[in-house]
Amino acid sequence: MSDAHGGSGPERPTGPWRGTGWQEAAGVPGPEDPQLRLMASPHLHAQDSTARIMWSVVITLVPVIAAATFFFGAGALLIIGAATLGALLTERVFGPGGAIRDGSAAITGILLGLTLPPGFPLWMAFTGGAFGIGFGKLIFGGLGQNIFNPALLGRAFLQAAFPTAITTWPAVRTATEGSSWLQLRGDLFAPPLMTAGEADVVTQATPLGLWKFEGEVTDVLNLLVGTTGGSLGETSAILILLGGAYLAARNYLNWRIPVGIFATVGVLSWILHAVDPSYPGPLFMLFSGGLVLGAVYMATDMVTSPVTHRGAWIFAFGIGVLVVLIRVWGGLPEGVMYAILFMNALVPFIERATQPKVFGTAESPAEKMRAS
Amino acid sequence: MSQTTHTPLQRIADVLFGTSFRHGVHPPDSKALTHTVPIRRMPFPDEIVLPVRQNAGKPAKLIVEAGDHVERGDTIGVADGYVSVPIHATATGTVRAVDWWPHPDGKMERAVRIEVDRFSPQMPRPRIVPEWEGLTPDEVRSAVQAAGVVGLGGAAFPTHVKLNPPEDTPIELLLVNGAECEPYLTSDHRVMVEYPERVHFGIRIMMQCLGVDRAVIGVEKNKPDAIERLRATVPDDLDVEVIGLTVKYPQGAEKMLIKAVTGREVPSGKLPMHVGAVVQNVGSIAAIAEVFETGYPLIERIVTVTGPGIRKPQNLIVPVGTKVRDVIDFCGGLKPDATEVIFGGPMMGMPQPDLDVPVLKGTSGVVVLTEAESARPPAMPCIHCGRCLEACPVFLNPQTLGQLAQVGRYEEMEEHHLNDCMLCGSCSYVCPSNIPLSQMFALSKGGLRRQKERARREAEEREEEQAA
Numbered sequence: 121m122s123d124a125h126g127g128s129g130p131e132r133p134t135g136p137w138r139g140t141g142w143q144e145a146a147g148v149p150g151p152e153d154p155q156l157r158l159m160a161s162p163h164l165h166a167q168d169s170t171a172r173i174m175w176s177v178v179i180t181l182v183p184v185i186a187a188a189t190f191f192f193g194a195g196a197l198l199i200i201g202a203a204t205l206g207a208l209l210t211e212r213v214f215g216p217g218g219a220i221r222d223g224s225a226a227i228t229g230i231l232l233g234l235t236l237p238p239g240f241p242l243w244m245a246f247t248g249g250a251f252g253i254g255f256g257k258l259i260f261g262g263l264g265q266n267i268f269n270p271a272l273l274g275r276a277f278l279q280a281a282f283p284t285a286i287t288t289w290p291a292v293r294t295a296t297e298g299s300s301w302l303q304l305r306g307d308l309f310a311p312p313l314m315t316a317g318e319a320d321v322v323t324q325a326t327p328l329g330l331w332k333f334e335g336e337v338t339d340v341l342n343l344l345v346g347t348t349g350g351s352l353g354e355t356s357a358i359l360i361l362l363g364g365a366y367l368a369a370r371n372y373l374n375w376r377i378p379v380g381i382f383a384t385v386g387v388l389s390w391i392l393h394a395v396d397p398s399y400p401g402p403l404f405m406l407f408s409g410g411l412v413l414g415a416v417y418m419a420t421d422m423v424t425s426p427v428t429h430r431g432a433w434i435f436a437f438g439i440g441v442l443v444v445l446i447r448v449w450g451g452l453p454e455g456v457m458y459a460i461l462f463m464n465a466l467v468p469f470i471e472r473a474t475q476p477k478v479f480g481t482a483e484s485p486a487e488k489m490r491a492s
Numbered sequence: 493m494s495q496t497t498h499t500p501l502q503r504i505a506d507v508l509f510g511t512s513f514r515h516g517v518h519p520p521d522s523k524a525l526t527h528t529v530p531i532r533r534m535p536f537p538d539e540i541v542l543p544v545r546q547n548a549g550k551p552a553k554l555i556v557e558a559g560d561h562v563e564r565g566d567t568i569g570v571a572d573g574y575v576s577v578p579i580h581a582t583a584t585g586t587v588r589a590v591d592w593w594p595h596p597d598g599k600m601e602r603a604v605r606i607e608v609d610r611f612s613p614q615m616p617r618p619r620i621v622p623e624w625e626g627l628t629p630d631e632v633r634s635a636v637q638a639a640g641v642v643g644l645g646g647a648a649f650p651t652h653v654k655l656n657p658p659e660d661t662p663i664e665l666l667l668v669n670g671a672e673c674e675p676y677l678t679s680d681h682r683v684m685v686e687y688p689e690r691v692h693f694g695i696r697i698m699m700q701c702l703g704v705d706r707a708v709i710g711v712e713k714n715k716p717d718a719i720e721r722l723r724a725t726v727p728d729d730l731d732v733e734v735i736g737l738t739v740k741y742p743q744g745a746e747k748m749l750i751k752a753v754t755g756r757e758v759p760s761g762k763l764p765m766h767v768g769a770v771v772q773n774v775g776s777i778a779a780i781a782e783v784f785e786t787g788y789p790l791i792e793r794i795v796t797v798t799g800p801g802i803r804k805p806q807n808l809i810v811p812v813g814t815k816v817r818d819v820i821d822f823c824g825g826l827k828p829d830a831t832e833v834i835f836g837g838p839m840m841g842m843p844q845p846d847l848d849v850p851v852l853k854g855t856s857g858v859v860v861l862t863e864a865e866s867a868r869p870p871a872m873p874c875i876h877c878g879r880c881l882e883a884c885p886v887f888l889n890p891q892t893l894g895q896l897a898q899v900g901r902y903e904e905m906e907e908h909h910l911n912d913c914m915l916c917g918s919c920s921y922v923c924p925s926n927i928p929l930s931q932m933f934a935l936s937k938g939g940l941r942r943q944k945e946r947a948r949r950e951a952e953e954r955e956e957e958q959a960a
Contacts, residue, residue, distance in 0.1 A: 162930065166921055476887040480759045
């Protein structure tokens with residue numbers, strides 16, 4: 121051993137280190153010596169945390185919730201609350217300890233609530249929240265592991281289970297004469313598993329429904345402000361865009377996804393409209409239905425969207441194309457949910473195909489793998 | 493600088509106004525603690541500890557033993573091969589022992605312990621200063637090697653090897669690294685402000701040795717006084733350009749610096765010389781200049797002792813081999829809330845558990861952090877936010893690499909260019925879930941090496957069996 125390092129010197133001791141000169145010569149740690157930690161570099165860390173990102177998303181949703189409450193009365197709060205409660209309880213009971221604090225279950229619940237119609241029975245909303253977290257997220261292994269957006273999976277479940285309730289659209293408060301803010305629209309307190317009672321509701325077709333089944337196009341200004349029928353969060357496009365802009369500026373969401381979706385939908389519907397004016401124009405397509413909410417808050421869910429920038433563009437393009445296809449030629453008036461869920465399933469493939477080009481190489485690992 | 497994350501606005505500004513590479517992170521630079529504090533000399537400690545391994549490559553071979561009297565500047569260990577440099581006594585005194593001693597990299601290493609003679613004037617023996625002008629490149633290189641000069645930026649790679657590029661790789665550019673992108677560190681900054689002439693003299697020697705006509709000094713723009721002093725002192729007959737670089741980590745990484753200054757990418761697995769550049773840290777250049785100015789070997793270096801956990805942050809000339817305990821004591825001691833003592837910068841530096849480790853040639857700073865900086869909440873699951881991809885200066889996918897690392901699929905990691913990772917820590921720095929990505933990659937690199945070694949051994953054994 122002596123010359124393995126070159127030169128002369130002591131043999132490497134085989135026993136404990138005690139008794140070597142270092143132990144004798146080293147200063148005895150005095151009362152001033154603090155406990156020093158051994159940590160891996162880097163020893164600094166950026167301020168952002170996952171919980172902070174998630175709760176910021178929740179905070180930007182508050183104005184959207186407020187607008188929904190303004191337009192649809194106190195019932196909106198109850199529905200969003202029920203969906204959120206379902207999500208949080210499921211996370212608390214079946215999820216890993218402390219997972220509620222990261223805020224992701226709250227986002228799922230609120231977003232699900234915002235996709236529901238204003239007269240939706242509360243127990244159904246609760247079930248949707250529980251399903252979204254349980255089968256949309258926890259079953260895959262919890263935060264970060266899920267393939268599909270849990271809120272949208274919850275809504276897809278509700279759409280399959282309660283097709284009538286989820287397509288009954290009570291009118292906005294401003295469109296009905298003399299309706300008070302506290303008045304509930306629809307049978308919110310229907311007992312679970314029972315047929316909903318005969319509720320005295322004034323309904324109002326959604327702009328997309330109006331166009332699809334009656335060929336009537338709603339004014340874009342109404343769409344922007346939100347004085348139209350539809351789901352709770354589908355109405356106030358401006359507030360959603362503002363929230364999204366804030367999150368994008370903080371780098372809390374990938375701006376490429378909403379921009380890509382809007383651009384794709386806008387261009388495609390503009391072409392269709394130019395070819396045949398009976399198709400609605402791009403502005404109507406952009407601001408009607410759940411496109412704004414879906415593009416800003418659902419498609420940008422970090423867990424279920426591609427991490428690569430090129431992948432994000434492809435993902436957004438795919439969603440945009442599917443939305444237009446479903447809306448224009450599909451049987452449903454709205455297609456944002458299915459478009460996003462479908463593209464969620466493709467994310468692993470998109471990511472594999474869009475690995476970044478490594479510094480100092482001519483090709484990305486994906487290209488190399490294809491070549492070999 | 494208050495920017496702590498890499499927001500879209502910051503990125504746009506980088507693209508529009510910056511001289512830089514793409515990606516990277518913006519930690520707070522925290523240099524205000526010491527960047528105006530002039531360099532001062534620290535008194536000699538009672539004992540000097542000189543480990544035999546202070547450079548990348550082979551350790552030195554000792555030529556002294558206990559009881560020998562050594563003068564400051566005497567050679568006590570000779571270079572063992574080409575990629576090796578000698579070590580020198582950094583103070584006059586008596587060799588107390590050759591002993592095992594903790595090394596800053598965490599291992600034990602054989603070290604010469606010198607009891608410093610308090611009554612010595614600590615002057616080196618008079619020696620002939622080499623006249624640089626008449627020297628051939630070979631003579632310059634051997635003088636640099638004999639002086640024990642290594643890269644002072646942290647890696648401690650022997651400088652004479654860098655000065656000797658192979659015949660078939662022409663060098664066009666000498667790139668002087670004054671980026672000092674690690675937060676807190678200011679030693680290079682102070683060298684550029686206080687000794688700009690020495691830097692230019694070192695550049696002159698290196699340019700002559702390498703036979704290049706052009707040199708560029710890259711300095712991050714948060715050191716405007718350094719840029720100004722360097723520009724004002726460029727000799728008329730030298731083609732030296734001083735370029736202000738975007739303040740971004742890791743701007744001082746060789747490959748990033750080359751990309752920022754020349755726009756060229758060093759090919760994966762290759763060295764800077766393959767794109768015609770030699771990169772040298774500004775502190776090492778000053779050390780070379782000192783060799784030819786005074787004849788001193790590299791026996792002391794400038795160390796930034798800083799951080800919120802030290803009472804009197806400052807830039808010190810420290811004899812190599814001084815125990816960090818003595819350095820800290822000279823700076824007023826640790827504050828009671830100090831949690832980490834780091835050798836090097838806080839992004840890539842090594843934390844020290846033991847205050848008896850010596851400051852070595854490669855120790856650019858001693859950074860003492862407190863709870864506020866070193867607190868780490870527990871790691872959370874990856875949420876695919878993509879911040880690590882946006883941070884990685886070599887365009888890896890740390891997210892995928894991290895997943896592979898967790899299940900030990902090292903060979904797949906190699907396909908994803910694990911070996912291009914330079915462990916700069918940018919991915920760990922930005923990860924909102926606190927996943928220790930760069931630590932995982934460091935471990936995976938070791939795992940990959942072991943796996944390959946095992947495969948090679950097994951293949952050899954099979955061959956032997958077949959032969960038998």
